[in-house]
Amino acid sequence: xxxxxxxxxxxxxxxxxxxxxxxxxxxxxxxxxxxxxxxxxxxxxxxxxxxxxxxxxxxxxxxxxxxxxxxxxxxxxxxxxxxxxxxxxxxxxxxxxxxxxxxxxxxxxxxxxxxxxxxxxxxxxxxxxxxxxxxxxxxxxxxxxxxxxxxxxxxxxxxxxxxxxxxxxxxxxxxxxxxxxxxxxxxxxxxxxxxxxxxxxxxxxxxxxxxxxxxxxxxxxxxxxxxxxxxxxxxxxxxxxxxxxxxxxxxxxxxxxxxxxxxxxxxxxxxxxxxxxxxxxxxxxxxxxxxxxxxxxxxxxxxxxxxxxxxxxxxxxxxxxxxxxxxxxxxxxxxxxxxxxxxxxxxxxxxxxxxxxxxxxxxxxxxxxxxxxxxxxxxxxxxxxxxxxxxxxxxxxx
Numbered sequence: 001x002x003x004x005x006x007x008x009x010x011x012x013x014x015x016x017x018x019x020x021x022x023x024x025x026x027x028x029x030x031x032x033x034x035x036x037x038x039x040x041x042x043x044x045x046x047x048x049x050x051x052x053x054x055x056x057x058x059x060x061x062x063x064x065x066x067x068x069x070x071x072x073x074x075x076x077x078x079x080x081x082x083x084x085x086x087x088x089x090x091x092x093x094x095x096x097x098x099x100x101x102x103x104x105x106x107x108x109x110x111x112x113x114x115x116x117x118x119x120x121x122x123x124x125x126x127x128x129x130x131x132x133x134x135x136x137x138x139x140x141x142x143x144x145x146x147x148x149x150x151x152x153x154x155x156x157x158x159x160x161x162x163x164x165x166x167x168x169x170x171x172x173x174x175x176x177x178x179x180x181x182x183x184x185x186x187x188x189x190x191x192x193x194x195x196x197x198x199x200x201x202x203x204x205x206x207x208x209x210x211x212x213x214x215x216x217x218x219x220x221x222x223x224x225x226x227x228x229x230x231x232x233x234x235x236x237x238x239x240x241x242x243x244x245x246x247x248x249x250x251x252x253x254x255x256x257x258x259x260x261x262x263x264x265x266x267x268x269x270x271x272x273x274x275x276x277x278x279x280x281x282x283x284x285x286x287x288x289x290x291x292x293x294x295x296x297x298x299x300x301x302x303x304x305x306x307x308x309x310x311x312x313x314x315x316x317x318x319x320x321x322x323x324x325x326x327x328x329x330x331x332x333x334x335x336x337x338x339x340x341x342x343x344x345x346x347x348x349x350x351x352x353x354x355x356x357x358x359x360x361x362x363x364x365x366x367x368x369x370x371x372x373x374x375x376x377x378x379x380x381x382x383x384x385x386x387x388x389x390x391x392x393x394x395x396x397x398x
Contacts, residue, residue: 061096
């Protein structure tokens with residue numbers, strides 16, 4: 001399939017690539033590669049993870065180019081592969097690196113409601129993005145150490161998001177909330193940002209999926225709470241899935257707005273969360289798998305290109321955020337979100353595409369996608385005519 005070819009080329013490039021920064025963009029690719037390994041058993045995916053991580057984890061367990069004093073949740077998800085590396089090798093350096101990141105979680109500044117600030121430079125602000133960046137790692141750390149108080153903390157932060165960031169009318173979540181209601185981008189009465197951004201919603205749906213999976217079965221009440229929040233959030237998101245393309249728009253609830261576009265990373269995040277929910281028994285109705293397939297296939301059909309020997313996956317918002325104070329361009333307006341650069345092959349979009357595809361493989365193996373399902377056959381055949389036949393073909397990445 002086209003995804004196999006694309007990810008194989010990307011993994012080879014990524015294993016040798018170094019931005020010289022410990023960052024969440026690369027972390028998403030690492031997590032995606034790890035899930036491809038889990039889905040296929042092909043060690044090449046895991047080898048790419050280990051090669052990358054060993055450039056950053058020093059022998060004494062310190063993490064190259066990581067600065068805890070930033071208190072930036074975006075620095076945390078790169079630690080998730082460390083749990084597998086520790087389990088696989090038993091090397092103490094990986095445990096020490098986990099503890100370095102866990103210390104950030106223990107001391108991360110919090111809003112009065114108990115939720116983590118997204119970053120030190122974003123005081124009193126809770127972002128949907130941050131729930132993904134921090135809470136799955138923190139849950140894995142609870143599993144490693146047996147610190148059950150962390151489970152209560154994690155569930156409370158999801159409840160806080162539901163209480164403060166969810167829109168009862170639209171049935172989806174705003175990008176962020178400022179508890180102090182003082183930052184320039186926040187509504188002065190609610191503290192909420194102005195718009196619904198699909199990638200922020202995608203981060204949130206993936207956070208719920210991963211924490212539910214990692215939460216021990218003994219924590220029955222916590223799992224039930226997360227499942228209820230997850231299902232409500234997903235049902236709301238699916239109200240906005242474009243029926244013609246299977247994808248989601250950059251600004252979730254503004255389909256008809258000039259300049260709004262079908263965005264790859266958010267669509268694949270939703271697909272991932274849907275497949276995982278079906279596999280874990282949270283989403284039992286057939287329409288959830290159908291929506292996951294529509295998102296996956298729709299992205300493949302509309303966003304892959306093959307030009308001049310280069311295979312690319314496009315339609316990715318390069319980045320969007322709010323503030324910090326003084327950066328008035330990032331005001332959360334419609335114009336702001338639609339002005340951000342749209343790129344191809346960027347780590348966030350490719351990493352979450354790996355995740356969605358890995359869960360599709362698992363779902364197919366589990367028999368959740370019926371044999372002969374027409375979309376499956378379309379998915380298998382879509383790009384056969386344009387696949388390169390020259391054995392010397394080499395795709396290049398940006």
